[in-house]
Amino acid sequence: MKKNNTFNLKVDVEICQGTAYCVRVAPKLFKVGQNSTAEVTKADPGQEFEELIIEAATLCPTRAITY
Amino acid sequence: METIRDLIPPPHIEGIKHFVDFASVDEILRSKNFRQGSHQESQPFFGDSLLTIDQDAHFERRRLQAPLFRKEALEYYEHKELLPLIESALQECKETRNESGEVRADLCALVRTMLARISAVTTGIDGVDSQERTDAFRTYIEQLGTGATVEWSTEDHSTVISRILKIREGFVDEFYNPSVARRLDLINKFRSGDLSEDDLPRDLLTLMYLHWNDDWDDELPLREATLYLVASSQTTTHAIPHLMIHLHEWFEEHPEDYEKRFDREFLKRAGHEAIRLHLPSPALLRIALKDVTLSNGVEISEGERVACLFTPANRDEKVFGADARKFNPYRDTANAKPWGFAFGGGEHTCIGRTLVTGLSARTDNDDGTDGTLVNIAHALFRAGIQLDPNDLPTYTELSHHDAYGRFPIILKDL
């Protein structure tokens, strides 16, 4: 969580395996990029995304998502 | 003592194309062109469980089970369940104090007891408490594990399946049915407003019965529970003796590090190294969904089974450095997961990984959890674990796989 109450959403590309499970639960926040790993598409998502972010981070098989 | 051995490829992968380098294993596990290839014959035990389903069905099941591994759930589990269970298993060891005041134990047996109880809690099986009940439960899990890996058995496979199905009836009567009945009762109380959701047990069986799906057959929770029990206990039980022997040798060679035996970050790195080097299962199988040509030019035909050998892949010098075959808790693994493929990869990556290695801080302002390996190692050092120089650990003779059979220890501070 950043000072302005937005999430510091990140994908660790060394860990991500491109399963796209994050994209399936939160297409507004992630996409699978050119190198077959996930990318965050929305910079600094706000509080309204909290549940979605936690669900994606927990569901991610490799737990590559931090926030 | 020899503590790192080369993999002897298991007989069941003879004739199957297999991959030993990091890059090919990574490519296969990530690829959408392969599906799960293990557990073809073990359907009565694992059929339709998370491990054996793919694509949409897998995504939905994993989504259902993911809340068990949320940050709060992991913190609750670590503090309220794991730590007390480790402590009580150690306290029970005190009862074996000999005339000279020493507490001696076998690490393999101690860890099996701890993990039987821990896996019962995460799965939702009650009554794994006294040593007698724990031993009975543990024996059931071991037998169910034999059923789940019947593909590799040298006995007649249908004989194994019917024998283990008979044994499973005992498990169902003694442990499973009473645990399910209690959960159904609690869920009814929750539904009628007599109990809050927070008061429901946080385990697999509660979750499945709470979110029952009419497409499931009645026995699916039993098979899913079997997967959880086998997958969680035997794997961690395999890892701890390796971790402790490596630390023992490391401290002998680096006495200046001995004070780090209580340093959780150091223990975490040591745990990663132990599981990177010593895999509970030598090979993972996948089946090609169509003709595939890998980046290295190897061609795999549609329907072909391939084996990923994690032991050599996890010792690949291109990824883990020139000393990849050695245990080194200071290894820099910036470009890879520190445990390599110990937890598999792709969609089927181990769902329980965070229970084992802990969850590193998810957010900028919390600490995460430490996981089973660190907590057990820490507790053993607090109990003053020492090897007996006259009775060193020995490998099991029961299988050619990399596991200890006897591991005598002295717990000098208990």
Ligand code: HEM
């Ligand atoms: C040192 C400990 C462990 C190791 C080395 C380990 C290893 C693995 C591996 C390699 C896989 C992938 C299998 C495949 O792709 O075919 C896996 C899957 C799985 N593991 Fe673990 N595991 C460990 C602990 C646990 C624990 C504590 C649990 C408890 C919940 C667990 C539950 C599972 C389940 C349910 C799966 C199936 C996941 C899926 O298919 O989506 N494991 N594990």
Ligand code: SF4
């Ligand atoms: S769910 Fe995880 S592993 Fe899969 S693409 Fe998203 S970040 Fe990567």
